Amino acid sequence: MFIELDLQSETPIYAQLVDQIVEGIASGALQPGDPLPSVRRLAEDLGINLHTVNKSYNLLKQEGFLQVHRKKGVIVQPDGMPGVTEAFEEMLRRQLRSLAAAAAVRGMSEETFAQESRSVYRNTITNRGGEQH
Template sequence: MFIELDLQSETPIYTQLVDQIVEGIASGALQPGDPLPSIRSLAEDLGINLHTVNKAYNLLKQEGLLQVHRKTGVIVQPGGMPGVTEAFEEKLRRQLRSLAAAAAVRGMGEEVFAQESRSVYRDIITNRGGE
């Protein structure tokens, strides 16, 4: 896992961490059972505070993507990922809604928007950076 932070970004650091770990799992770069750096070591590597990493790990733990134990350290959820719940569907649609409206207003058509979504999805799965 290569994590790159943009400290100038308006996106919170812990959110950037969450996003990149999720992408890592989605792409297969992180496999179920794979270990992640300890809270302290990752914080030190990235030059950020322990609590910021802890917050990101805990969010992912609550979502069922990570296991955080004293014994095992931090590992990618080995026993199968959460799945598409009703709550997740709702959240996904709510966020897509905002993006779709902004796109539509600027004249981006339905097909282009759907194709854009498909393209971004494929970029993640095929492990590419996206640029």
């Protein structure tokens, strides 16, 4: 698993880790049932605190992306990913509202904002399972 953290970013490390694991699942790089490194191993590999990795894994478990087993360790949810819920849609609207406001303040047109959004979405899932979607 390839994780690249920006230690100078204003985005907390645990959030970067969560985002990159979700992107790995979305792109198909991480498949249902795939094992992830243990908290200790990933922390050592990335040179970060194990509590940071633990927080990321726990958030992903709560959101339904991961399962944690005593014997199997941490694995990508094998029983299907969580669906779109009302809470997810509200969180998405909040984040998009913030991004749209920042884009508008900088003079980006609505069409350019929509094109960028489509491009990011498509690039995230383009190589999923080796297929073009």
